[in-house]
Amino acid sequence: MHVPTPCFPIFATLSAGLVAASFPPGPALAAVFGQKTVDQSKFIAIAQPLGQNAHQLLVLEQITDKQQCWSESGSQPVIVDPLLLKFNFTGICGRSTDANGFSIRMNGQDLGGKYTLRIRYRNNDMVLVGSPDDSKDPEIEIGRTNGMVRDFAKIQLDPGWYFSKRTFTTPAKEKEPAKEKVLGHVYLTRDDGDALPFGDVAGDVYLKEIKDAVGLKFIAGFQDNTFRPQTPLTREQLVSMVLEALKTLPGIQLAVPAAATTNPYPDVDLKRWSAAKIAFARDNKIVTGYQDGTFAPEKPVTRAELLAVLKRSAEYAKTLKKQPTTLAPTQAAFAFEDITGHWAADLITQMSTYCGVASPFNEAGKAFAPNAPAFRNYSAAATLRTLNCLKTSATPPTSKPTPTPAKPPATPPVSKPATPPASK
Structure with missing residues (x-):
């Protein structure tokens, strides 16, 4: 939803470079530069008025206690008075006004060459985000002011974010060890554990679940070492993903043939990489x-269709364990605002009670967007949640059961977004 940009007079201005400046990218940037945690009380991120209808990021540092560099007052939002305007702050205060002075660092990677720090106006708030240079990459939210004001306002960093300083390590010489030098460049930093599995998932709302899904190996990336989190999942990719996911359940052994003996569908040749899995599913x-007898393997899946397949796969897993196929609720149903009258309304509501498999689009708001493409990031997350829910109620079988598939619902209609390249 577009939020109109407010127009209001600026009470104070501070000479600074534009935040749109870019830090020079470099393939070895993360390897050359390190980071050093700093005293968080000595730093502040500020939404600084710029022109008549904009704000930009300003980062201040209290280097020494000789004079106070800024003061704070009020709440929701906190108003900041940049006191360094009133004296020569050299050696006392540090000031970073553009991308030469600050950038984003996530999981040990400097994203200065890929993201620009900007202030966005949203829902009567000012939000600090990392705006991707490539529109295919996700936006990264870093903090917010908790209110719209006409002056300098403190940006409260989101949980997990903190300040650090860039470091540079000089190589060791014959008689001198390697030395780490702390630079003036400020990082808005976040560490989510291990290194990112793919560079294009930085800041993704499903990052943790993507990492877990990749770790379980039921979904993988592409040959160019990308994950493409916002690429729609195809029907054959969905089949592969759910079967590989079911293989990770304790006590289950899926005897999926390595190759198909006949064409499972007229438009799925027996030599196609997904043919055997499609036949098994x-x-x-x-x-x-x-109804025309085709399968359309490269057709994108909608979010509603994803849930239908996940529900059937969960019921199938339960039959393999000789358990009732009922997916018992684990939480209250989510009241989605856009599913009334949809063929999958009851299904979506049910799957929202099953470990939150059905959740709002991009985990925000109240819309599920049932007809929107099922992107790879949410598909991985929803499948992982289904697995985790099955594991909490699973008990190892005493003997190998005979599959008794649950009766599936009628095949729903499928929307026709653009077909993405398939990954195996």
């Missing part, structure tokens, strides 16, 4: 074809 009623 069809025979066990996890997926079905269309």
Whole structure:
């Protein structure tokens, strides 16, 4: 939703470079520069008025206690008075006004060459975000002022974010060890554990679940070492993903043939990489074809269709464990605002009670967007949640059961967004 940009007079201005400046990218940047944690009380991120209808990021540092560099007052938002305007702050205060002085660092990677720090106006708030240079990359939210004001306002960093300083390590010489030098460049920093599995998932709302899904190996990236989190999942990719996911459940052994013996559908040749999996999923009623007899393997899946397949796969897993196929609720149903009258309304509501498999679009607001493409990031997250829910109620079988597939619902209609390249 677009929020109109407010117009208001500026009470105070501070000479500074534009935040749109870019830090020079470099392939070895993360390897050359390190980071050093700093005293957080000595730093502040500020939304600084710029022109008539904009704010930009300003970062101040209290280097020494000789004179106070800024003062704070009020709340929701906190108003900042940049006191360094009133004296020569050299050696006392540090000031970073553009991308030469600050950048984003996540999980040990300097994202200065890929993201620009900007202030966005949203829902009567000012939000600090990392805006990607490539529109395919996700935006990264870093903090907010908790209110709209006409002056300098303190940006409260979101949980997990903190300030650090860039460091540079000089190589060791014959008689001198390597030395780490702390530079003036400020990082807005976040560490989510291990290094990112793919560079294009930095800041993704499903980052943790993507990492777990990749770790379980039921979904993988592409040959160019990207994950493409906002690329729609295709029907054959969905089949592969759910079957590989079911293989990770304790006590379950799926005897998926390595190759198909016949064409499972007229438009799925037996030599296609997904043919054997599609045949297995069809025979066990996890997926079905269309009324014209086709399967459309490269057709993108909608979010509603994703849930239908996840529900069937969960029920199938329960039959393998000789358990009732009912997906017992684990939490209250989510009241989505856009599913009334949709063919999958009851399904979506049910799956929202099952470990939150169904959740709002991009985990915000109240819309599920049932007809929108099922992007790879949410698909991985929803599948992981299904697995975790199955694991909490699973008990190892005493003997190998005979599959008794649950009866699937009628095949729903499928929307036609652009077809992405398929990953295996």
